Amino acid sequence: MVEHTVHATQAVVTLDVALPGIIWGWMITLNMWAKSIGTGVVLVGAFLLHRHHKESMPNLRWMMPLLAFVALNIFLLFTLVDLHQPYRMINIFLHPNWSSAITVGAWMASLFTGLITVMMVIGGGDAFPEVRRHCPLAKKARANSDLYERIFPFVVFLAVPVTLYTAIIMAESSARELWQAPTEMMQMIWAALLAGSATLIFTSARWSQAARRDLALLLAVATFFSFMMYMGEYFFSFKSAEVEATLAYVHSGGVYNSEFWFGMVLGFVIPFFIAVGYRRSSNDTLLRFGAILALIGLYLAKDVWLKIPQMLPLS
Amino acid sequence: MKLGFLVDLNLCMGCKGCEVACKVENEVPLSSWRLRVKYIDIGTFPDASRSFTPLRCNHCEDAPCERICPVSALHYLENGIVNIDNSRCIGCAGCMMACPYGAIYMDPETNTADKCTYCAHRVESGMMPACVVACPVEANIFGDIDDDTSHISRYIMEHQGGVQVRKPEKHTNPKHFYVGGGNQTLNPLAHQRIEGYSLFNNITHLDAIGDKNHGVIDRFLAPFTAHEELDNRSFMDFEPSDEREGGHK
Numbered sequence: 001m002v003e004h005t006v007h008a009t010q011a012v013v014t015l016d017v018a019l020p021g022i023i024w025g026w027m028i029t030l031n032m033w034a035k036s037i038g039t040g041v042v043l044v045g046a047f048l049l050h051r052h053h054k055e056s057m058p059n060l061r062w063m064m065p066l067l068a069f070v071a072l073n074i075f076l077l078f079t080l081v082d083l084h085q086p087y088r089m090i091n092i093f094l095h096p097n098w099s100s101a102i103t104v105g106a107w108m109a110s111l112f113t114g115l116i117t118v119m120m121v122i123g124g125g126d127a128f129p130e131v132r133r134h135c136p137l138a139k140k141a142r143a144n145s146d147l148y149e150r151i152f153p154f155v156v157f158l159a160v161p162v163t164l165y166t167a168i169i170m171a172e173s174s175a176r177e178l179w180q181a182p183t184e185m186m187q188m189i190w191a192a193l194l195a196g197s198a199t200l201i202f203t204s205a206r207w208s209q210a211a212r213r214d215l216a217l218l219l220a221v222a223t224f225f226s227f228m229m230y231m232g233e234y235f236f237s238f239k240s241a242e243v244e245a246t247l248a249y250v251h252s253g254g255v256y257n258s259e260f261w262f263g264m265v266l267g268f269v270i271p272f273f274i275a276v277g278y279r280r281s282s283n284d285t286l287l288r289f290g291a292i293l294a295l296i297g298l299y300l301a302k303d304v305w306l307k308i309p310q311m312l313p314l315s
Numbered sequence: 316m317k318l319g320f321l322v323d324l325n326l327c328m329g330c331k332g333c334e335v336a337c338k339v340e341n342e343v344p345l346s347s348w349r350l351r352v353k354y355i356d357i358g359t360f361p362d363a364s365r366s367f368t369p370l371r372c373n374h375c376e377d378a379p380c381e382r383i384c385p386v387s388a389l390h391y392l393e394n395g396i397v398n399i400d401n402s403r404c405i406g407c408a409g410c411m412m413a414c415p416y417g418a419i420y421m422d423p424e425t426n427t428a429d430k431c432t433y434c435a436h437r438v439e440s441g442m443m444p445a446c447v448v449a450c451p452v453e454a455n456i457f458g459d460i461d462d463d464t465s466h467i468s469r470y471i472m473e474h475q476g477g478v479q480v481r482k483p484e485k486h487t488n489p490k491h492f493y494v495g496g497g498n499q500t501l502n503p504l505a506h507q508r509i510e511g512y513s514l515f516n517n518i519t520h521l522d523a524i525g526d527k528n529h530g531v532i533d534r535f536l537a538p539f540t541a542h543e544e545l546d547n548r549s550f551m552d553f554e555p556s557d558e559r560e561g562g563h564k
């Protein structure tokens with residue numbers, strides 16, 4: 001555990017109760033990781049649609065909401081499963097406390113998932129006109145195809161706070177000083193862009209070369225800035241005794257030290273060089289490999305950053 | 316009225332009477348505590364001393380647990396007590412992540428968050444908290460800190476300069492004060508935790524919060540399989556739960 005005692009006093013706890021271990025564990029890591037994908041594909045998709053004709057990315061219109069839908073449902077599932085009283089989740093809607101970022105986030109994420117579902121149904125209906133031709137829902141979706149374009153700007157706008165609210169939850173966790181709102185917000189945004197670009201790389205086989213290069217560029221930029229953020233926090237967050245103690249514990253070695261550096265190298269360093277190299281080599285297989293590494297590394301980095309401040313004895 | 320608590324560590328002799336009284340009064344389950352007394356040995360033989368620090372919820376004026384609770388299960392009473400309505404709690408553990416004092420636990424029987432309420436149910440009836448009554452040396456002082464004539468206010472006035480709170484840098488404005496404390500006793504980073512500090516075993520950390528046998532599937536099946544006394548259906552209860560002030564029916 002983490003202590004920072006004064007040697008001269010030789011102060012030692014000689015009788016106490018067992019302390020809680022990790023409170024928010026892998027389910028919350030998975031929750032954050034999946035949400036990064038869910039909002040990231042929308043943000044990256046919007047960027048690509050702004051830069052390129054949609055004809056150069058033929059499957060983006062239905063694939064983007066589909067990927068977001070799957071990732072958001074994984075996120076919502078693990079949000080629910082992590083609750084010790086999952087059925088009482090409804091209390092967030094019946095008895096909301098608006099000062100809580102958990103409440104605000106739950107409302108926004110639910111609305112976001114609802115809108116993504118509408119876009120997925122419309123996008124899928126348009127992309128596959130032969131599928132379920134006589135289904136009333138499919139008919140209605142195809143008849144309201146323009147709704148997709150009308151709600152898309154709002155969905156992109158909503159993706160930003162949905163990405164960021166977890167950072168505010170972490171900031172509201174006053175007991176964990178490692179998590180500061182500005183840095184966590186930037187980490188979340190970069191994580192979303194990283195996860196979004198890495199995920200869309202798998203669907204980009206039939207896209208134009210220019211669009212794929214933009215995806216690689218986004219992956220390179222996101223991995224670079226994510227890495228910089230983590231390095232800055234890992235080595236230079238020494239203005240608070242608690243953060244210093246937490247990081248000293250990780251710096252001293254152990255499983256979290258290994259996991260952190262695996263995350264950094266796998267998730268950010270290697271994918272960065274692969275993505276930068278793609279502009280010259282155009283090796284799609286290598287880029288997909290880099291995308292896989294980025295997603296794995298992002299999970300490891302988030303996992304360490306979630307757990308290490310929980311190693312601190314609070315009392 | 317703003318209720319506060321003061322512990323004079325110069326008087327505390329570590330008898331754990333308050334801890335036991337709290338356990339009994341509030342039926343706190345095994346592996347959980349609302350109030351505990353931590354022993355810290357300072358110095359080396361022959362210049363060694365032992366200090367005793369009772370630790371409980373600080374009932375902060377700006378309580379991070381109240382702010383982060385998504386369903387207002389944690390809420391303020393008019394007398395300043397940070398109370399918990401565990402029939403509303405969803406078990407997200409946000410409060411456990413937010414409390415800088417580690418004063419909140421996940422009850423392994425109800426799988427909801429719980430904590431010291433300054434015995435709000437007793438206070439409501441005009442009684443003192445159980446730990447105050449049990450203390451043989453009157454080291455626990457409880458009362459209205461808004462009232463200048465109350466015992467606690469006078470005690471604070473008499474010990475000006477020596478009154479401390481835990482982690483003032485967190486800006487939570489705790490309403491739980493200590494007299495006779497020092498960095499070694501009040502700062503959890505200022506003392507070492509060596510394996511085996513528990514009296515009866517070597518367990519230093521719990522491997523799960525709440526009931527460790529209450530797995531993911533059990534959480535969803537609980538309303539249909541649990542014993543009657545376990546409250547897993549109250550998410551259907553849309554009526555205000557005022558009668559449960561203090562967490563007691």
